[in-house]
Amino acid sequence: MELDERKKIILTAIIQTYLTTGEPVGSRTISKYTDLNLSSATIRNEMSDLEEMGYIMQPHTSAGRIPSDKGYRLYVDELIRQKDQEVSDIKELMIEKTDRLEKVLKQVVKILAFNTNYATMIIGPAYHQNRLKFTQLSKVNENQILAIIVAEGNLVKNHMIELKEPIDEAELLKLNLLLNTQLNGLTIGEINLNMIQQMKQQAGIHSSVISSVVDAVAEAIQIDEEDMPFYTSGTTNIFKYPELAESSKASELIFAFEEKRELVEMLMENSLEEGRSPGADIQVYIGNESSIQTMKDCSVVTASYDLGKGMKGIIGIIGPKRMDYEKVVNNLKTLKTQLDSIFRKNGKTNT
Amino acid sequence: MELDERKKIILTAIIQTYLTTGEPVGSRTISKYTDLNLSSATIRNEMSDLEEMGYIMQPHTSAGRIPSDKGYRLYVDELIRQKDQEVSDIKELMIEKTDRLEKVLKQVVKILAFNTNYATMIIGPAYHQNRLKFTQLSKVNENQILAIIVAEGNLVKNHMIELKEPIDEAELLKLNLLLNTQLNGLTIGEINLNMIQQMKQQAGIHSSVISSVVDAVAEAIQIDEEDMPFYTSGTTNIFKYPELAESSKASELIFAFEEKRELVEMLMENSLEEGRSPGADIQVYIGNESSIQTMKDCSVVTASYDLGKGMKGIIGIIGPKRMDYEKVVNNLKTLKTQLDSIFRKNGKTNT
DNA sequence: ATTAGCACTCTGGCTTAGTGAGTGCTAATA
DNA sequence: TATTAGCACTCACTAAGCCAGAGTGCTAAT
Numbered sequence: 001m002e003l004d005e006r007k008k009i010i011l012t013a014i015i016q017t018y019l020t021t022g023e024p025v026g027s028r029t030i031s032k033y034t035d036l037n038l039s040s041a042t043i044r045n046e047m048s049d050l051e052e053m054g055y056i057m058q059p060h061t062s063a064g065r066i067p068s069d070k071g072y073r074l075y076v077d078e079l080i081r082q083k084d085q086e087v088s089d090i091k092e093l094m095i096e097k098t099d100r101l102e103k104v105l106k107q108v109v110k111i112l113a114f115n116t117n118y119a120t121m122i123i124g125p126a127y128h129q130n131r132l133k134f135t136q137l138s139k140v141n142e143n144q145i146l147a148i149i150v151a152e153g154n155l156v157k158n159h160m161i162e163l164k165e166p167i168d169e170a171e172l173l174k175l176n177l178l179l180n181t182q183l184n185g186l187t188i189g190e191i192n193l194n195m196i197q198q199m200k201q202q203a204g205i206h207s208s209v210i211s212s213v214v215d216a217v218a219e220a221i222q223i224d225e226e227d228m229p230f231y232t233s234g235t236t237n238i239f240k241y242p243e244l245a246e247s248s249k250a251s252e253l254i255f256a257f258e259e260k261r262e263l264v265e266m267l268m269e270n271s272l273e274e275g276r277s278p279g280a281d282i283q284v285y286i287g288n289e290s291s292i293q294t295m296k297d298c299s300v301v302t303a304s305y306d307l308g309k310g311m312k313g314i315i316g317i318i319g320p321k322r323m324d325y326e327k328v329v330n331n332l333k334t335l336k337t338q339l340d341s342i343f344r345k346n347g348k349t350n351t
Numbered sequence: 352m353e354l355d356e357r358k359k360i361i362l363t364a365i366i367q368t369y370l371t372t373g374e375p376v377g378s379r380t381i382s383k384y385t386d387l388n389l390s391s392a393t394i395r396n397e398m399s400d401l402e403e404m405g406y407i408m409q410p411h412t413s414a415g416r417i418p419s420d421k422g423y424r425l426y427v428d429e430l431i432r433q434k435d436q437e438v439s440d441i442k443e444l445m446i447e448k449t450d451r452l453e454k455v456l457k458q459v460v461k462i463l464a465f466n467t468n469y470a471t472m473i474i475g476p477a478y479h480q481n482r483l484k485f486t487q488l489s490k491v492n493e494n495q496i497l498a499i500i501v502a503e504g505n506l507v508k509n510h511m512i513e514l515k516e517p518i519d520e521a522e523l524l525k526l527n528l529l530l531n532t533q534l535n536g537l538t539i540g541e542i543n544l545n546m547i548q549q550m551k552q553q554a555g556i557h558s559s560v561i562s563s564v565v566d567a568v569a570e571a572i573q574i575d576e577e578d579m580p581f582y583t584s585g586t587t588n589i590f591k592y593p594e595l596a597e598s599s600k601a602s603e604l605i606f607a608f609e610e611k612r613e614l615v616e617m618l619m620e621n622s623l624e625e626g627r628s629p630g631a632d633i634q635v636y637i638g639n640e641s642s643i644q645t646m647k648d649c650s651v652v653t654a655s656y657d658l659g660k661g662m663k664g665i666i667g668i669i670g671p672k673r674m675d676y677e678k679v680v681n682n683l684k685t686l687k688t689q690l691d692s693i694f695r696k697n698g699k700t701n702t
Numbered sequence: 703a704t705t706a707g708c709a710c711t712c713t714g715g716c717t718t719a720g721t722g723a724g725t726g727c728t729a730a731t732a
Numbered sequence: 733t734a735t736t737a738g739c740a741c742t743c744a745c746t747a748a749g750c751c752a753g754a755g756t757g758c759t760a761a762t
Contacts, residue, residue, distance in 0.1 A: 029739080038735080041726095059744095064723080134491070232609075239601075247601070393703085412756070414754080415756090
């Protein structure tokens with residue numbers, strides 16, 4: 001059987017009404033809603049075909065139809081694309097200017113959650129390609145020194161080091177010099193064991209300090225999943241959609257948000273398999289398409305953003321399958337451009 | 352009417368059975384459960400009295416009784432106290448040793464949530480009385496310098512400062528010296544405007560840097576409510592208690608956890624009005640006793656902890672009114688002592 | 703002061719019947 | 733051949749009625 005133009009129109013109509021109502025939609029509704037001027041009986045036949053083809057389904061006999069995952073998929077892939085050009089006339093997202101990246105991220109998820117009425121999350125830039133800017137050792141007291149590590153993008157990391165041997169100012173200065181001449185401008189990939197050995201030799205009795213610093217450097221440049229900056233907002237929005245608000249489902253979802261591990265993993269997938277959806281690194285996972293079992297009744301939309309200097313992060317939106325994909329995608333697009341402009345203009349970011 | 356010994360026993364019995372079942376408890380149950388050897392009819396009379404006195408109530412005629420807020424209050428205040436000595440044989444809380452305060456806090460809430468099956472939260476130490484240890488300005492590039500501020504308890508704060516005028520190394524050294532000789536060892540209360548003016552004069556053209564640093568110092572020592580370190584765990588535990596799991600209530604509660612502002616305020620009250628409950632800075636708010644409307648169906652137990660050096664923070668547990676107060680209080684007590692021992696031993700903490 | 707006994711109340715679960723939305727099929731129509 | 737009108741049928745949802753169980757309050761007897 002072939003999916004001709006009329007069937008597409010009907011499918012679109014079904015999906016769109018279902019998006020807003022959340023109720024199964026019947027043939028009569030479509031017959032009136034569209035300007036095809038077809039009787040409900042004809043629509044019924046078409047719907048029967050569409051069901052056979054797997055685009056829609058019935059919750060039970062004698063109920064209206066609801067879109068299947070396959071139906072949604074077609075919808076987001078093909079049927080929405082035409083409107084792609086449409087100006088995204090979304091109100092300015094109003095990101096306050098601030099020099100703290102963390103605050104920006106928190107604001108972004110908050111605004112996005114507010115605008116869309118879905119649950120949102122963001123993971124902060126992973127500094128994959130990030131280069132070391134400078135390091136600084138300062139004496140705190142007799143047996144502790146503080147290592148400050150600044151990477152590109154002004155990501156700052158502090159690390160307290162316990163001393164076995166006391167150290168005087170002159171030696172500290174030497175270590176500082178050593179570290180800065182050797183390491184500055186390198187990415188984590190470029191710092192190899194050979195270099196570290198050399199530095200240790202030159203450091204002599206304080207070689208353990210070098211190890212500590214190098215460890216801290218690694219930690220600073222490459223953030224592990226555990227304390228990857230991850231913020232969420234609008235989790236309670238899921239209560240706005242009856243199909244998700246049911247106690248056990250809501251509980252699972254919110255638990256996922258609290259646990260965050262699974263979500264982070266899911267988002268990370270985005271950066272791997274780019275370019276599935278039309279443009280702009282935006283991806284849509286409908287129901288079981290996402291790798292997490294918990295999300296089988298949800299749709300997840302992810303978008304990667306790029307703050308320049310190799311700082312890439314990912315935004316995600318979680319909502320019911322019947323989410324307003326157009327709106328979400330538009331929101332994400334404008335957000336991307338806004339983030340761009342903010343960070344291209346003033347490069348200030350702390351941690 | 353007087354609350355004699357027998358009434359107390361019956362009340363205790365009612366509350367304790369209600370704690371475990373969550374169902375209204377009837378006279379027959381009590382008649383069998385206690386060893387008073389009284390018939391249900393007698394119990395009924397006593398219950399009728401207890402109701403008149405306001406300690407228990409009926410959800411509807413011909414249902415059993417449930418404790419009122421007043422009843423719970425009496426229970427936690429008086430009836431539980433006897434067991435106070437009882438060894439808290441709770442399994443060791445198993446806090447991993449780590450030098451990052453943030454991680455400890457996250458662990459604590461997690462463990463506590465797991466142990467108690469309630470929702471938990473913690474606010475990190477506010478460094479009220481905290482003294483400045485040292486500051487350090489480092490040049491990042493032509494028009495940015497990084498200020499590192501270390502306070503007692505090894506709380507580190509970074510602050511990026513934009514320069515209007517370029518600055519050379521010698522000048523930077525001078526500023527560093529100036530800041531350290533003037534400010535080190537002071538609390539925020541001791542740094543007054545007079546000192547700041549003096550320092551600005553000495554700094555000459557770079558006076559604006561001094562302002563920035565002083566601002567950052569203030570921020571470092573005195574954390575504002577906005578980015579007070581605040582962690583939660585086990586929010587989904589509320590779904591385990593039917594009286595809270597109902598969609599609208601659950602939604603409100605979880606929203607409160609996400610918003611966090613109200614919760615922080617509530618916890619802060621703890622530190623103000625100490626010593627309401629028996630020992631050890633532990634306070635119990637039953638239902639409407641707490642200042643937040645959202646919590647009217649919950650009980651909140653808060654405990655302040657002290658890591659020494661003026662670092663005080665607060666832990667909170669939120670659960671249904673029928674929470675296991677004994678267990679919770681015991682958990683909090685052991686936690687307090689454990690936190691104590693950890694931080695008294697090794698004073699390492701970063702941020 | 704306590705208890706046995708009884709009438710009464712209320713909830714929750716169950717069944718029943720009725721309604722409305724929607725379908726699928728058949729036969730008539732353009 | 734594609735469309736439509738018409739009709740029988742299905743299923744979820746709701747309201748009403750009924751019953752059992754748990755629990756109470758009261759009275760009278762111990």
